[in-house]
């Protein structure tokens with residue numbers, strides 16, 4: 001069995017016309033990522049039915065649907081509304097992390113409290129440098145304190161490696177600021193997305209509340225990166241994630257899937273025990289600490 005720690009999902013009202021939808025909400029950064037004016041078009045789209053079919057094909061038992069790192073708090077609230085429906089319809093297969101923008105202040109904190117009361121299991125994906133707030137922010141601290149209240153909750157934070165390929169809207173991550181945030185919140189479980197951009201892994205190993213995920217890794221690195229990451233931080237701190245429905249194997253995939261990423265990590269020469277921890281055990285232990 002496998003659990004995917006990092007996917008995104010949008011309703012048909014968004015992907016019928018992303019340009020119009022995004023422009024109306026002032027989400028220029030998102031629009032540039034999903035519908036760039038130059039370079040390859042990697043963003044795929046999927047309905048919830050297609051998502052479940054693709055999960056079945058690749059033996060993905062559960063997937064965590066992350067919100068986007070929206071520039072506007074109101075777009076976060078709209079996104080939470082979609083996720084609310086999906087997790088209510090498929091509680092055994094789909095879990096949700098709520099999008100959050102600290103600029104919304106008390107309204108954003110309220111939206112998180114409501115979401116957590118209704119089954120959301122944390123916050124994400126957030127990326128302060130793209131969302132217009134700092135890693136040192138009172139509302140962000142309050143949000144992370146909420147996550148710390150439950151052992152089974154996490155916050156997923158986007159990380160960009162400055163040395164990997166350029167893509168539209170690429171904004172570098174000040175990794176020391178992010179590490180300082182995780183240090184200030186030792187009881188909050190953090191997932192640094194995209195293998196934390198392979199930055200400062202020996203230091204992150206000393207922060208027991210920090211995990212990494214493998215979302216979009218096939219787009220960024222060669223397959224031997226998994227073993228390098230295991231050697232630097234340990235397999236017990238890495239969570240499998242895809243970034244579905246992003247086409248992370250643009251040459252092999254005509255449509256988004258999970259199977260290509262699963263095959264690739266399973267054939268990367270990783271020890272079977274490490275693989276099982278990454279694909280299932282680590283996240284399952286977080287989600288069900290009493291099991």
Ligand SMILES: [Zn+2]
Nearest residue numbers: 125158159193
């Ligand atoms: Zn990301």
